[in-house]
Amino acid sequence: SVGGASAAQESSAPVDAILTKPVRQRELAERLTSMIRGSVEGRLASGHTVRKTPQATRQQMQISASGIDGMRILLAEDNPVNQRVAVGFLEGFGCHVVVASNGIEALRHATCEAFDVVLMDCMMPEMDGYQATRAIRETEVIAGTRTPIVALTASALDGERQRCLAAGMDDYLSKPFRLDDLTAMLRRWGRPAKVTAIAVEVPAPASEQLGASRAFTLDVAALESIRTFPGGVRILADSVTAYRRSAPEQLSSMRTGVETGNWAEVRRHAHTLKSSSAMLGIAELATALRQIEMQAESMDRDSLLRLCADAEAIYDTGEAELVQYVNG
Numbered sequence: 001s002v003g004g005a006s007a008a009q010e011s012s013a014p015v016d017a018i019l020t021k022p023v024r025q026r027e028l029a030e031r032l033t034s035m036i037r038g039s040v041e042g043r044l045a046s047g048h049t050v051r052k053t054p055q056a057t058r059q060q061m062q063i064s065a066s067g068i069d070g071m072r073i074l075l076a077e078d079n080p081v082n083q084r085v086a087v088g089f090l091e092g093f094g095c096h097v098v099v100a101s102n103g104i105e106a107l108r109h110a111t112c113e114a115f116d117v118v119l120m121d122c123m124m125p126e127m128d129g130y131q132a133t134r135a136i137r138e139t140e141v142i143a144g145t146r147t148p149i150v151a152l153t154a155s156a157l158d159g160e161r162q163r164c165l166a167a168g169m170d171d172y173l174s175k176p177f178r179l180d181d182l183t184a185m186l187r188r189w190g191r192p193a194k195v196t197a198i199a200v201e202v203p204a205p206a207s208e209q210l211g212a213s214r215a216f217t218l219d220v221a222a223l224e225s226i227r228t229f230p231g232g233v234r235i236l237a238d239s240v241t242a243y244r245r246s247a248p249e250q251l252s253s254m255r256t257g258v259e260t261g262n263w264a265e266v267r268r269h270a271h272t273l274k275s276s277s278a279m280l281g282i283a284e285l286a287t288a289l290r291q292i293e294m295q296a297e298s299m300d301r302d303s304l305l306r307l308c309a310d311a312e313a314i315y316d317t318g319e320a321e322l323v324q325y326v327n328g
Contacts, residue, residue: 068093069095070094070096073090073095073118074106074115074118075097075099076100076106076118076119076121076152078123079121079272080246081246081276082175082275085239085279088231088234088235088239089182092231102124103129106118106129107132110132116148117147117150117189118147119152119173122151122164129152130167133168148189149168150189151164154176154274171185176222178222179229217317217318217321218321220281223236240322240323243276243280244323247273247276247277247315251273251308254311255305255308258301258308261301266293267293270289270293273285285311285315285318288314291307292304292308292311
């Protein structure tokens with residue numbers, strides 16, 4: 001508002017707050033803090049388990065944009081949920097992001113464009129991350145260049161880090177990754193630059209929880225790490241929408257794979273859904289899918305079908321809670 005608003009007008013308006021322009025920084029900060037506090041209190045009233053962040057225990061993480069802001073990032077990731085979260089984080093840092101949905105696209109972009117860092121998912125269709133990395137390294141020998149490649153993997157197999165390094169990758173980031181994991185990796189491999197830092201609030205330690213009267217299966221800390229990022233509410237909403245569109249089909253395809261004995265498809269769908277479920281806080285489902293992924297060929301079909309049924313039931317519960325969390 002330019003002309004200002006009375007207390008009566010503000011209380012009756014269909015908005016959460018009114019600011020008079022020109023907006024003072026302190027007033028804006030106070031209004032935002034009040035609105036966020038009210039949102040958290042509303043979640044507590046509705047029974048959500050959330051991290052409390054009182055002034056005395058609030059942790060402020062200064063995301064130094066040194067080596068991050070302005071970077072060109074190639075994100076090779078086929079999972080639409082992980083794509084949305086990673087792109088949201090990276091663009092929030094001021095990075096320019098190019099997305100490749102498989103290894104062939106990643107190879108094409110990496111050989112035709114210059115990037116500061118490549119974030120390479122290991123399990124992708126058509127050409128996986130290991131093959132793509134080896135192909136990129138072969139082209140770099142001729143060009144005389146070397147771009148840092150960081151593996152993104154949710155693999156439960158032992159020796160995964162060594163496998164990534166052997167393929168020519170420079171480092172390794174486990175999924176689901178958190179904000180501080182991603183920034184640390186970009187700082188380690190990014191080019192130096194001096195720009196303004198961004199202040200991002202990090203959820204308080206796990207020991208400081210409220211609302212424990214209701215047991216939720218969601219890992220709220222995972223969701224809060226996305227939601228509290230600048231623009232995180234939109235990132236989270238878009239990611240949940242993508243998850244709800246893809247998860248039922250993945251569960252169905254996984255079951256079909258078990259019924260037909262297509263173990264490669266079972267492992268692929270279990271792996272993909274495991275990663276996005278963990279990213280969005282449905283840890284119980286991620287655990288169940290990990291078991292299916294690891295035992296797809298060693299377990300009898302009836303036992304695997306029971307595990308599929310368990311995973312479907314966990315998804316139904318987790319999806320309902322996820323929607324309630326986002327809309328809460």
